[in-house]
Amino acid sequence: MTNQDPQFQNPGQNPADPPFDGGRAPQYGQPAQGGAADPYGPPVGSRFGTQAYGADAPYGAPVAEPAKFRTLLTLTLLSAVLYLLSSIPGLFMDTEGQTRAQLEQAGMSPEEIEQALQFGGTVGVISAVAILLIGLGLYALVYFGLKSVKNWARILGIVLAILSVVGAVLGMLAAGLLLAACGGDPLSAASSSPAAQADASSGGAGDVIRVGSANFAESEILGELYAQALEAEGLQVERKMQIGAREVYIAALQDGSVDVVPEYTGNLLGYFDKEATASSSEEVAAALEGALPQGLTALTPAAAENKDSYNVTAGFSKEHGITSLEDLAGYEGTLRIGGLPELAGRDYGAGLSGLTEIYGVPQEKMAFTPISDAGGPLTVRALTDGDVDVANIFSTTPAIQENGFVTLEDPKGMITAQNVVPLMSTAKVSDRVRTALDAVQKELTTDDLLAMNAATMGEEKKQPRQVAADWLRQKGLV
Template identity: 30%
Template sequence: MSTTTTGRRLGRLPLVGVAAAAAVLLAACGSGGSSSSAASSTAPSSANTSVPADAVAVTAMPGTIQLPAGTPGAGKPAIVIGDKNFPEEFVLGELYRQALAAKGYAVSIKSNIGGSELIDTALSSNQIEMYPEYLGEIVTSVAKENAPTSASATYRAAQQFEESQRQSTVLLQTPFQDVDTVIVPNAYAQQHGLSSVGDLTKVGPGGAGATIAGPVEFRTRETGFLGMQQQYGLTGMGYLPVQAGAQYTAIDQGTAQAADAFSTDYQLLSNKYTALTDPKGIFGFQYVAPVVRQSVVQAEGPEFTQTLNWVSSLLSTQAIQALNSAVQGHGAQPADVAAQFLAANGLNK
């Protein structure tokens, strides 16, 4: 996410121990490979975890990509990976780094670089040679273009920008996306028959019977509350500005009836909340893909790309939520969480 967005992910709940983190992590393992998935049983039933049809051609689909055998990276040029400045990115950076290292590539990581604009500068100035990015951020925050209206259009716009302006390329994107999501308590959704953002007009004219909790910046964004007002007619809905993480407290305590969350928030694993669909796509499309210098892709060989795509294919919504839960909710270290997840999915087998 962009610099203004990442602050919403920096809050952390009290630590409850590594053992609990490991238990949560087990729910994610096997979700993308040929082995059976434990994650599906813990997925929030209300969350939309499917990949849109127009994204399939550019998505690393679970179970379709095999990990290269041996250590094809031995003797290849060294690579520097970067990641952005919030916990989900730390996990992503470690997943890609550790997978490449296990395949013999000489790889190091520069972590906590900053938001989209800063990490793009690091790539452009050759401080790093690849990083995991949310593709909508490339289009809107870096290229300064309008948000595309589909997942595939977002991918194509990001790829075109990287190839023409950064001499880089975008590899296959993950099955999950981390995008703004409006959530309500399950009981509230059932009471009012809510399944989409537009349904909030049912609680009063223009949504006047409800208040949404979210960060200050979300209120004035066309990809946020402003867009909800314009595109869904929610002109009567109230707004409660809160800090990161406090939106869950607000709807739990009833000071707000809806909240702006992220689709990969680990709190959604609790099955307490209904994620409302966004049929007009006002929140954009934020699938993740490695952005890599074209010269690196050529120098490292096809197994390099295959390894990165294999990692991406494992990352369903349920998997990333469980990984986030281990790190953000239970205090585990991103490197440890990544190592356990990759091992469980066959990296060292």
């Protein structure tokens, strides 16, 4: 006996209709089976679980869309947007300082810390992006599941919505507590740390020291030397490297957004005193002390310098017996000199006019070739290729050692001293800060700068932070 037997038919059912399914709930938009005349039990609810089928619904009519369906779709989309907005900040959150401090407390070396931070940063970004995409994928699954009238989509959507709201609320509470602890200033995130409190109790400023640098590699290396020495002293440090030119970082020092930057004494003196005539290291340091505006302090200068230098090839030096700027006046023939275009200017103390006025080199015996690469590869090549006899190259350029150039001595002090010096906001100077930075300044030499600059170039191409860490460890300062 089959379902087509009249005794198993629903009363009033047309034999041509599909067999009665025992009261299973139809999906939204599908014909209702059973109803007021169904003798097998009361009407059952839809798969949405939001309302029962009406007892007065005519047999075969489509099930009405549940009243809460559109609301559920809208809430799912809103929940997905909330999840996205609360997840994006995590991709850009900077926790390097806190992580670094934890690794240092764990006794890791600077090299191990750098490797861990690099690996952790990469893994962190990949993980955050993956979690974000997985979450968005689940929301898409819920949304299209609801559109396809799947009951599991309703349940999963409610769970995801609850989790996203709870997560967003907890995240906002955590951010609020962090800002409250920092006095509302994100830059003061470390001000309540034990190291900062210790600094306050020992006469320091009591909060983070912001270390900056100019926008070239040597300045960043020096900035890292200062930053890591301060950290070794137990002070909290925030890095703001590659700020820009002198005008930019001087303004940052004066407005308090940066606390210390590496500088060069001669150029710094010339920046604040256009009429300065000091030349030697001692003279420049003394003049600088009186030239700095209120609120800025120069700490102890190092022996290390980066300044103009006149260089010749070893062959030229040996052939003509030239080892000093004084020797140039006795050169027979025309001296072909290459370097910055500014060297031809009357107001450039280390230029051609200085060679004439101080060392007696006749103007008519000098042929100048301007090369606009600040003593870089073009200037070096001009000297090695024999296009010029003398080249002006900054004294810490690695090419000087790499090519065996002879840097001509300057016995009369024509070239203004450019000793490396930490320039600080006076309000941030403390005994602990001064002790940490003075230790670096005492050890730093021009040869050290040459070696560290070389380490960032060529085959090594080390990062400034790693170069600084290596030097500090070699000198026993960390």
